[in-house]
Amino acid sequence: MTNRLIVGIAALLLTSCGMMSAPNVNEPTPIPTFTPAVSTAQDPTGNQLPALGGKQSGDLLVWLFSDPNPPSRGNNTLEVFIAYADGQPVSDAEVSFDIDMTNMSHGKNVTVVELLGDGRYSGEVFFLMPGPWRVIVGIERAGETSAVRFEFMVNW
Ligand SMILES: [Cu+2]
Incomplete structure (x- = not known):
């Protein structure tokens, strides 16, 4: 009984050590998220x-910013x-801005966004319904594209 317990614990320790020393090389590097220092006060753009x-x-x-905030059903200005x-x-x-709901699709809805200056871009979007939405911010620069996804709730 005691021996079996010790063997069990030893096996557990070996397993966890193995997991720590041999990371799965196929696992993609997670995209780090960060909390913007600008979440409530003034952002770097004013x-x-x-x-x-x-x-x-x-x-x-x-x-990503919205006006109104939180976003609400109807017309909203999104800014990145x-x-x-x-x-x-x-x-x-x-x-x-590629917008759609996350619990149902309302079809493709892509808005071309205009440059306001100093890294700020703005576009008008229309949220058809309240509920969970996402925007995929498409960024193309120097021949490289990236898609950055944000999810949020839209109010009534
Ligand atoms: Cu919907």
Whole structure:
């Protein structure tokens, strides 16, 4: 009984050690998310709106804002602020918003977004229904494309 218990514990320890020393090389590196320092106060661009979220994608940091916030059914202005990791704004990108609900599809709905300047881009979107939505922010620059996904609730 005691021996079996000891063998069991030893096996468990070996297993966990093995897991720690041999990471799965096929596992993709997770995209680090970060909490923007700008979530409630002023963001680096002087935008007073609280951010819906901030994400890192490759060497880019992307914040998403909405007006109104939280977003509500109907017309909304979405704005992104894109910067390099060192905070330098990215103002030479082609940006688009691809919106849809996450619990049902309302079809393809892509908005071309205009550059406001200093890494800020803005576009109008229409949320047909309240509920869970996502926006995929398409960023094209220097022949490279990235898609940064944000999920949020849309109010009535
Ligand atoms: Cu819907």
